[in-house]
Amino acid sequence: MLRIDVITLFPELVEQVISCGVVGRAAKQELLQLNCWNPRDYTLDRHRTVDARPYGGGPGMLMKVQPLQDAIQAVRQQNKIGRLIYLSPQGIPLKQAMLAQQLDQGSVILLCGRYEGIDQRLIQQKVDQEWSIGDYVISGGELAAMVCIDAMARLIPGALGHEQSAQQDSFSAGLLDCPHYTRPEEYQGMKVPEVLMNGNHQEIQDWRDQQSLGRTWKRRPDLMDQIDLDERQQFLLNEYIDEFNRTG
Numbered sequence: 368m369l370r371i372d373v374i375t376l377f378p379e380l381v382e383q384v385i386s387c388g389v390v391g392r393a394a395k396q397e398l399l400q401l402n403c404w405n406p407r408d409y410t411l412d413r414h415r416t417v418d419a420r421p422y423g424g425g426p427g428m429l430m431k432v433q434p435l436q437d438a439i440q441a442v443r444q445q446n447k448i449g450r451l452i453y454l455s456p457q458g459i460p461l462k463q464a465m466l467a468q469q470l471d472q473g474s475v476i477l478l479c480g481r482y483e484g485i486d487q488r489l490i491q492q493k494v495d496q497e498w499s500i501g502d503y504v505i506s507g508g509e510l511a512a513m514v515c516i517d518a519m520a521r522l523i524p525g526a527l528g529h530e531q532s533a534q535q536d537s538f539s540a541g542l543l544d545c546p547h548y549t550r551p552e553e554y555q556g557m558k559v560p561e562v563l564m565n566g567n568h569q570e571i572q573d574w575r576d577q578q579s580l581g582r583t584w585k586r587r588p589d590l591m592d593q594i595d596l597d598e599r600q601q602f603l604l605n606e607y608i609d610e611f612n613r614t615g
């Protein structure tokens with residue numbers, strides 16, 4: 368079971384992620400447990416204030432330290448080992464391998480910022496790592512946390528209907544997935560590749576592996592640089608490149 372604690376001002380938003388689909392099923396099967404913690408519940412004033420002006424002036428507000436710190440302390444009483452991840456546009460660009468690592472650890476704590484973010488001293492003192500879902504800014508960490516939760520749920524053994532689905536996904540073996548086709552056999556004059564119709568499992572596998580290698584080579588050369596190809600993969604890729612150079 369993967370335990371995920373999320374510190375957020377909008378628990379009702381984050382909880383939506385377990386309301387349906389793969390994540391919903393994983394939660395129902397008790398493969399995943401989601402707990403949300405609202406810093407507003409840890410405020411000490413009667414207005415339940417969670418934001419404050421930044422020192423030095425400037426636009427926008429920051430999340431106050433005290434409610435966040437007390438929320439983190441409350442989470443820590445139940446989740447002592449999970450790494451505390453702050454979702455931030457300034458964090459490490461998210462990769463499948465980072466999510467898989469958290470899964471291996473069995474638990475994780477996701478901290479969602481709002482407004483202009485959170486006090487740097489809290490990050491320094493409490494946060495183990497910062498993760499970014501991309502080079503753009505969204506209004507709060509909730510959507511980023513939901514992305515992480517969904518992507519982690521897919522990796523939990525038994526969460527997907529078909530055991531091999533996650534292994535065949537892009538990035539699992541360091542490559543992009545191959546193209547897929549379903550009915551009808553012909554769509555607007557375009558036919559399903561012949562090899563997928565012939566029932567020869569070895570030929571189908573070779574074609575899929577070759578497409579996967581070729582796509583990665585064309586679209587994501589940066590991923591290619593990170594993997595060592597075995598002899599068969601190198602052969603399939605060379606064949607793909609020859610064909611590409613011939614036909615464009």
Ligand SMILES: C[S@@+](CC[C@H](N)C(=O)[O-])C[C@H]1O[C@@H](n2cnc3c(N)ncnc32)[C@H](O)[C@@H]1O
Nearest residue numbers: 454455456480483484499500504505507508511
């Ligand atoms: C409006 S943003 C603050 C952006 C901050 N002023 C900056 O420029 O780095 C509010 C919160 O949204 C979340 N957030 C925004 N963009 C994100 C991204 N690309 N990845 C992960 N979290 C993000 C963070 O939790 C952040 O604290």
